[in-house]
Amino acid sequence: MKKFLLTAFLLLVAAPIVTLVVIAPMSAHNQFIFGITMIIACIVASVCSKKHFISFCILVVTVISSTRYMFFRLTQTLEFPSLIDMIFGYLLLAAEIYVYIVLLLSFFQLSWSLKRKIVPLPSDESKWPTVDVYIPTYNEPLQVVRDTVLAAQCLEYPKDKLKIYLLDDGKRKEFAAFATEANVGYITRTNNFHAKAGNLNHAMTLTNGELIAIFDCDHITTKIFLQSTVGEFIKDKRLALMQTPHHFYSPDPIQRNLYLGRDIPPENDLFYGPIQRGNDNWNATFFCGSCAVIRRSALDEIGGFAVETVTEDAHTALRLQRRGWKTAFLDHILSGGLATERLIDHLAQRNRWARGMVQIFRLDNPLLGKGLSLAQRLCYLSATTYFFFAIPTIIFLLTPLLYLLFGISIVHGSVELLLSYALPHLVLSVFSNSRLYGNYRYSFWGQIYDIVLSFHLVLPTVVTLFMPHHGSFNVTDKGQTVEKSYFDVHSVKPHLIVSFLLLLAIVFSLVKLCLPNYFDMQVGPTALNIFWASFNLILLIAAICVGRETANKRKTQRIFLEVPVNVYQASGACTRTVLRDLSMSGCRVDSFDGPTSNFNEDPITDLEINSDITSLCVNVQQIADMHKDPNYLHFSFVNVDLDTRREFVRLLFSRADTWVRPNYKKDNPLVSFFTILCCIKDSLFGKRRTDDIHVAVVGAKNE
Amino acid sequence: MPIISVCSPKGGVGKTTLVANLAYAFSKSGTKVVVIDFDPQNATRLYFGVSLTDERGIVTIPNKDWISSCINVDRNLYMLPFGKSNKEQRAIFDEALKQPNYFKEVQSSLFDNPDILVIADFAPGYTQALDSIATVSNLQIVPLLADAASVSLFSQLLSGGLMDGLVGGGLGYYIVLNQIDNRIKLNREVQNFALTNFKDNLLGMVHKDTNVTEAAGQQVSVYDYNKNSAAAFDMEVIAKKVAQILGFDVKKGTMIINPLRKPN
Numbered sequence: 001m002k003k004f005l006l007t008a009f010l011l012l013v014a015a016p017i018v019t020l021v022v023i024a025p026m027s028a029h030n031q032f033i034f035g036i037t038m039i040i041a042c043i044v045a046s047v048c049s050k051k052h053f054i055s056f057c058i059l060v061v062t063v064i065s066s067t068r069y070m071f072f073r074l075t076q077t078l079e080f081p082s083l084i085d086m087i088f089g090y091l092l093l094a095a096e097i098y099v100y101i102v103l104l105l106s107f108f109q110l111s112w113s114l115k116r117k118i119v120p121l122p123s124d125e126s127k128w129p130t131v132d133v134y135i136p137t138y139n140e141p142l143q144v145v146r147d148t149v150l151a152a153q154c155l156e157y158p159k160d161k162l163k164i165y166l167l168d169d170g171k172r173k174e175f176a177a178f179a180t181e182a183n184v185g186y187i188t189r190t191n192n193f194h195a196k197a198g199n200l201n202h203a204m205t206l207t208n209g210e211l212i213a214i215f216d217c218d219h220i221t222t223k224i225f226l227q228s229t230v231g232e233f234i235k236d237k238r239l240a241l242m243q244t245p246h247h248f249y250s251p252d253p254i255q256r257n258l259y260l261g262r263d264i265p266p267e268n269d270l271f272y273g274p275i276q277r278g279n280d281n282w283n284a285t286f287f288c289g290s291c292a293v294i295r296r297s298a299l300d301e302i303g304g305f306a307v308e309t310v311t312e313d314a315h316t317a318l319r320l321q322r323r324g325w326k327t328a329f330l331d332h333i334l335s336g337g338l339a340t341e342r343l344i345d346h347l348a349q350r351n352r353w354a355r356g357m358v359q360i361f362r363l364d365n366p367l368l369g370k371g372l373s374l375a376q377r378l379c380y381l382s383a384t385t386y387f388f389f390a391i392p393t394i395i396f397l398l399t400p401l402l403y404l405l406f407g408i409s410i411v412h413g414s415v416e417l418l419l420s421y422a423l424p425h426l427v428l429s430v431f432s433n434s435r436l437y438g439n440y441r442y443s444f445w446g447q448i449y450d451i452v453l454s455f456h457l458v459l460p461t462v463v464t465l466f467m468p469h470h471g472s473f474n475v476t477d478k479g480q481t482v483e484k485s486y487f488d489v490h491s492v493k494p495h496l497i498v499s500f501l502l503l504l505a506i507v508f509s510l511v512k513l514c515l516p517n518y519f520d521m522q523v524g525p526t527a528l529n530i531f532w533a534s535f536n537l538i539l540l541i542a543a544i545c546v547g548r549e550t551a552n553k554r555k556t557q558r559i560f561l562e563v564p565v566n567v568y569q570a571s572g573a574c575t576r577t578v579l580r581d582l583s584m585s586g587c588r589v590d591s592f593d594g595p596t597s598n599f600n601e602d603p604i605t606d607l608e609i610n611s612d613i614t615s616l617c618v619n620v621q622q623i624a625d626m627h628k629d630p631n632y633l634h635f636s637f638v639n640v641d642l643d644t645r646r647e648f649v650r651l652l653f654s655r656a657d658t659w660v661r662p663n664y665k666k667d668n669p670l671v672s673f674f675t676i677l678c679c680i681k682d683s684l685f686g687k688r689r690t691d692d693i694h695v696a697v698v699g700a701k702n703e
Numbered sequence: 704m705p706i707i708s709v710c711s712p713k714g715g716v717g718k719t720t721l722v723a724n725l726a727y728a729f730s731k732s733g734t735k736v737v738v739i740d741f742d743p744q745n746a747t748r749l750y751f752g753v754s755l756t757d758e759r760g761i762v763t764i765p766n767k768d769w770i771s772s773c774i775n776v777d778r779n780l781y782m783l784p785f786g787k788s789n790k791e792q793r794a795i796f797d798e799a800l801k802q803p804n805y806f807k808e809v810q811s812s813l814f815d816n817p818d819i820l821v822i823a824d825f826a827p828g829y830t831q832a833l834d835s836i837a838t839v840s841n842l843q844i845v846p847l848l849a850d851a852a853s854v855s856l857f858s859q860l861l862s863g864g865l866m867d868g869l870v871g872g873g874l875g876y877y878i879v880l881n882q883i884d885n886r887i888k889l890n891r892e893v894q895n896f897a898l899t900n901f902k903d904n905l906l907g908m909v910h911k912d913t914n915v916t917e918a919a920g921q922q923v924s925v926y927d928y929n930k931n932s933a934a935a936f937d938m939e940v941i942a943k944k945v946a947q948i949l950g951f952d953v954k955k956g957t958m959i960i961n962p963l964r965k966p967n
Binding site: 574592594606617 | 884929931934
């Protein structure tokens with residue numbers, strides 16, 4: 001009854017009113033007043049309340065204002081003086097329609113997010129399912145893979161129910177030797193068919209755990225990963241997949257080269273937070289290839305991991321869901337990995353994702369076929385079409401050039417009228433996005449991420465759209481270092497060219513405006529296009545700054561860890577001091593004075609670390625410190641055996657509290673834009689990121 | 704105040720070192736401590752700066768009130784050396800100790816004193832003094848080395864068959880594992896063995912640390928010799944645990960060594 005009344009109200013009262021509000025024509029003056037009223041109402045509502053209902057109202061107002069703008073665009077601005085104007089005019093319109101649809105889809109995805117709780121495992125251990133941990137690798141160095149395997153061994157789960165397998169597609173002897181020494185399973189195969197998906201499918205034929213946990217070879221898990229994820233599988237027998245966030249403890253190229261140490265949410269936070277939580281609400285979480293648990297029986301039903309596309313993960317999830325299996329997303333960071341190190345690797349990785357998603361769009365379109373609910377179709381549609389953003393992004397970047405350089409007028413109508421419709425639409429979209437997920441992505445940064453990628457994604461997305469079987473899997477390089485700072489001209493060449501054109505157009509038009517006697521320029525449209533071009537130029541320069549690769553020589557990541565240590569000296573003196581930071585290769589401790597502090601005569605030979613997690617003793621060699629700070633002693637570890645290394649992993653990476661997402665300040669679009677300007681300034685003036693340390697503090701053992 | 708006896712079935716396990724540094728740890732935190740040496744070696748005094756030529760001691764005055772014979776060696780810290788003796792003197796001394804309630808009656812002014820913590824050091828193995836003091840002693844501390852030989856002692860201790868059943872009076876006995884060295888695998892294994900078998904009865908472990916011997920050589924506490932010494936820290940932790948077990952207030956609850964000090 002209640003539902004019926006609501007539907008009746010929506011259809012009979014709300015729908016006509018909304019339609020009227022959307023289509024009612026207004027003069028520029030009235031439309032301005034209407035627009036400003038909507039903006040002020042939203043800001044006031046937003047300041048007054050943080051409730052979800054208010055957010056929803058703001059979204060409704062935003063959708064109305066954007067729809068009104070689109071209606072205006074479609075009905076009043078499409079009169080073109082010539083064919084050229086018309087072609088470009090419709091291109092821009094198409095880009096705007098794309099953005100409008102993405103806006104609606106993202107509001108749908110993000111408005112209702114599910115904050116899933118951990119389902120505890122039953123106290124009766126005999127009910128716990130058996131788990132196989134797969135760590136697929138192909139060409140990554142052992143140094144990267146080793147800690148991942150050791151961390152998996154630190155997982156807290158009954159020994160007889162947990163098996164760990166290193167799936168080496170590289171057929172490397174040293175990997176086999178390592179697996180034997182570490183006492184984990186080693187699986188390899190005679191061919192490399194279907195890359196990672198094939199590797200996983202092959203392993204499935206040789207193992208028999210009820211659940212399969214998958215970690216990319218650089219994703220180091222915490223000890224509570226299985227305890228946090230497996231419970232849900234016992235509770236819900238139709239659950240096929242539990243995905244957890246990918247968290248990167250090394251800075252990605254954008255963080256390293258552009259943030260320069262500022263507290264700005266990294267790119268993937270939006271996806272592994274609001275987006276996947278929103279998907280989860282519609283039972284449409286998709287598999288991201290790593291840090292996830294999958295039910296074997298579900299995989300068996302769809303014939304294993306999907307091998308048709310280069311993003312086997314998302315495609316596998318789609319297939320599972322078509323068969324009615326559920327998927328879930330647990331928003332707890334339970335593992336940490338390495339981000340792509342350089343811009344060029346970042347581009348290659350996104351290139352693969354883009355091709356894979358377009359492949360799924362073509363070969364197994366979520367809108368078509370059986371088995372999905374409407375909401376699931378929309379969520380998967382949003383994911384598979386996401387990478388088409390490249391083309392509209394480029395259209396928006398280039399459009400102001402048309403008017404400024406060639407005088408092509410692609411939007412019909414007066415500047416006042418256009419602004420009166422466009423401003424509320426633009427301001428409110430920025431505002432409501434900021435309200436919806438401002439803590440996960442600051443305003444305008446999304447555009448920068450898009451611009452960084454867009455020129456490189458046009459070709460792969462278009463080619464794949466028409467030839468979906470084309471192309472192969474490429475492996476993302478991880479764990480490399482940038483030896484020397486350099487400028488990656490190749491990756492940002494298109495950005496440089498477009499920036500140059502925009503700058504040229506801006507200067508050219510300003511000169512024209514200043515000399516009205518010689519040139520006939522309309523002030524309104526010219527000023528508008530100059531403003532637009534300048535905005536584009538700023539975002540482009542930010543994207544170019546990402547190409548300034550900052551040297552990152554540290555091979556392993558340092559982590560702040562405050563625990564007591566005892567140092568052994570050659571004379572037999574044993575001294576207690578405090579560890580300040582630790583990496584897999586060395587550490588820093590407080591220096592000390594006293595009768596034994598002449599380290600040249602009486603060198604420190606061993607170091608004993610005590611914490612409530614583990615205690616271990618390791619051979620060390622004192623090394624000179626770059627900063628010559630007398631308060632600290634620096635050591636590198638020598639002769640670390642595998643058992644000691646596992647204890648290091650336990651101490652550094654395996655703790656339940658290893659990874660905590662920092663609390664970022666609330667987004668403010670104006671502040672965010674100013675921050676972008678500051679980042680650009682710092683980057684252009686050669687400032688370099690100095691701290692590359694992930695902050696994690698562990699309390700000392702209570703003694 | 705309580706009475707702590709430090710004894711061991713074996714010699715050379717660091718009894719006297721532990722006695723001296725526990726005494727320093729308590730006295731430095733404001734507790735009045737009397738150390739009594741029941742070991743005819745008469746060596747405990749050397750840890751407290753008592754002169755080598757000073758031959759005074761309890762062995763010659765078994766029936767005198769000891770409290771007036773205490774030698775003040777540091778703030779809050781007093782010492783009763785065993786004294787220089789011959790075989791006959793020791794026999795007389797042991798005879799005197801054999802009196803029932805010797806410590807309750809003859810030495811009651813010292814052993815009943817609410818202001819004084821008594822720490823008694825003994826010769827290895829069974830001695831008459833250890834036997835007699837059981838009537839008043841609150842706590843036995845048994846230092847053992849973290850070496851392979853100790854493992855056989857562990858099992859004897861666990862079955863309660865050591866030192867003629869003496870161990871276990873009062874609040875029972877506690878083990879201190881001395882000279883632990885985590886560089887040595889066997890040493891670590893002995894530690895693990897002790898941890899799993901003695902559990903709460905393992906009072907603590909003390910690192911093998913030359914700072915301890917250097918400090919003894921200079922007749923100062925290891926805390927004064929090197930405040931950063933690992934062994935010093937370990938022994939201070941043990942002192943705090945002892946206070947907790949015996950339920951008395953350490954007037955100055957802070958550690959001499961700040962466990963997480965900031966660099967200067």
